[in-house]
Amino acid sequence: MSNSSPAAPVKYRRNPYLVVSQEKSLRKDVYGSIDDNVVRQAQLLRGERDSDTVVIAMHPIGSPAYLPLFSELARSGLHVIGCANRYSVGDSALQMENVLLDLGACVRDARERLGYRTVVLAGWSGGGSPMMGYQAEAEDPRITKTAAGEPTLLSEIPLPAADAVMLLAAPRSRHRLLTDFLDASVTNELQPELGRASEFDLYDPSNANQPPYSADFLEEYRARQRARSARITEFARETLATMRASGRPDAEHAFVVHGTMADPRWLDPTIEPNGRKPRWSYLGDPAVANTSPGALMRFTTTRSWLSQWSLDTAQIDAADAAPRVSVPVLVMVNGSDDAVPTSHPQQVFDAVDDGLRDLVELPEANHYFSGQGQKSHLRTAATEIHDWLQRRGLLTV
Structure with a gap:
């Protein structure tokens, strides 16, 4: 060399x-x-x-x-x-x-x-x-x-x-990136299709909030993402505490996190602008990736969520x-x-x-x-x- x-x-x-x-x-x-x-x-x-x-x-x-x-x-x-x-x-x-x-x-x-x-x-x-x-x-x-x-x-x-x-x-x-990606419209973690705030569903064409997004919409969207992360963290902590209290300190619980590819940046190129093309992500169409099994952080466990994905822990x-x-x-x-x-x-x-x-x-x-x-x-x-x-x-x- x-x-x-x-x-x-x-x-x-x-x-x-x-x-x-x-x-x-x-x-x-x-x-x-x-x-x-x-x-x-x-x-x-x-x-x-x-x-x-x-x-x-x-x-x-x-x-x-x-x-x-x-x-x-x-x-x-x-x-x-x-x-x-x-x-x-x-x-x-x-x-x-x-x-x-x-x-x-x-x-x-x-x-x-x-x-x-x-x-x-x-x-x-x-x-x-x-x-x-x-x-x-x-x-x-x-x-x-x-x-x-x-x-x-x-x-x-x-x-x-x-x-x-x-x-x-x-x-x-990874935990800050995932928080940027969380679908803020999800309100039912087990069955998101049964619990969704439509005004925050980026991929709903009937949603009145369309790009370029207003500053107020983005502020509330980001707040909802952080709140969703906190709810999942609370679930992981409580699940671990329950297993430990029942005499099973080495037990683990696996779960699914739905909707993890919904960053407004992908639809609105004026947010933190660079040379990326709109309505596209590193996994292709973000609307498809949002529910794909190969998307960022789809399957996890209590310990992995807390260590790898939780904004709080x-x-x-x-x-x-x-x-x-x-x-x-x-x-x-x-x-x-x-x-x-x-x-x-x-x-x-x-x-x-x-x-x-x-x-x-x-x-x-x-x-x-x-x-x-x-x-x-x-x-x-x-x-x-x-x-x-x-x-x-x-x-x-």
């Missing part, structure tokens, strides 16, 4: 491996786990040249090793580890405190077994806030219990700190964590992002120490770098990251 920006893509290979540790637990959150083993599926993407620097990516869902941006970073000559967390089959039972433990296991393995000296955390999309939250806990640990008030190994196992953090087209946190937030981070931070904004509100990366950037932060904007890139002309923006993103690593003295060979 040279000390200049990549002139042409390089060939790279994928080396799959596992990061395994043991944690005693009576409750199994992941199907297929054997005994007390916690298994994370990882891949090392690298070309022929050695390097002492590695970029580590993790995302709440699936393997980040197959995301377009991380493959492109490998083509630029960087060494990249795409490490899935223990919830690789889905995030319905995910607790963010465990994700930090999984990331710590991957960082530790990269340093101790693979021999990398410089570790850069890279969080794309929903992977951004766990990266910043992780670094904050590694430098200045404060989490002693899960969001459900239960013990966590974060209070016992020190997290190895990284040397830098990159937030790439990333929201401030979730503990991992990039902007809140940023003041505790003392390493360089890159915030990359996709200028036509159809998933992440423009306010989210700005809030994170503003919270980072002025001497540590850098901002890169890709004016025409959408969230997934998908569609006509997006490959060039993907290559630009990789080049910008490569150059930033050099400017910050993080790229060693």
Whole structure:
């Protein structure tokens, strides 16, 4: 690897491996786990040249090793580890405190077994806030219990700190993003079609409130979203308390959250404007996605809601964590992002120490770098990251 920006893509290979540790637990959150083993599926993407620097990516869902941006970073000559967390089959039972433990296991393995000296955390999309939250806990640990008030190994196992953090087209946190997306018209959580406030149904053509939305409508809509989040949080807390009071402290309750893709931004491009197209989202038509089983946060559990989605109890937030981070931070904004509100990366950037932060904007890139002309923006993103690593003295060979 040279000390200049990549002139042409390089060939790279994928080396799959596992990061395994043991944690005693009576409750199994992941199907297929054997005994007390916690298994994370990882891949090392690298070309022929050695390097002492590695970029580590993790995302709440699936393997980040197959995301377009991380493959492109490998083509630029960087060494990249795409490490899935223990919830690789889905995030319905995910607790963010465990994700930090999984990331710590991957960082530790990269340093101790693979021999990398410089570790850069890279969080794309929903992977951004766990990266910043992780670094904050590694430098200045404060989490002693899960969001459900239960013990966590974060209070016992020190997290190895990284040397830098990159937030790439990333929201401030999953719980704040979901709150922006909640369908404010839902009043009956079990059967939303039987309980809906029609004046807040964005997808009802007979609704008198149409884009561009008035400031009063938006204010009330956002208030209703926050109130709905609080109601679900109260349900999760009460359900856990009932199970514990009945002598079942390890019992869990799974449930469905309906209507989670109803952000007015998708219909009204004047709200936090960027280059996105109206009536469209990163999952396609938002009216269809709002009830789709593949939408953001459809299936969950009491502990996962409190840890991952609740505006009141979730503990991992990039902007809140940023003041505790003392390493360089890159915030990359996709200028036509159809998933992440423009306010989210700005809030994170503003919270980072002025001497540590850098901002890169890709004016025409959408969230997934998908569609006509997006490959060039993907290559630009990789080049910008490569150059930033050099400017910050993080790229060693």
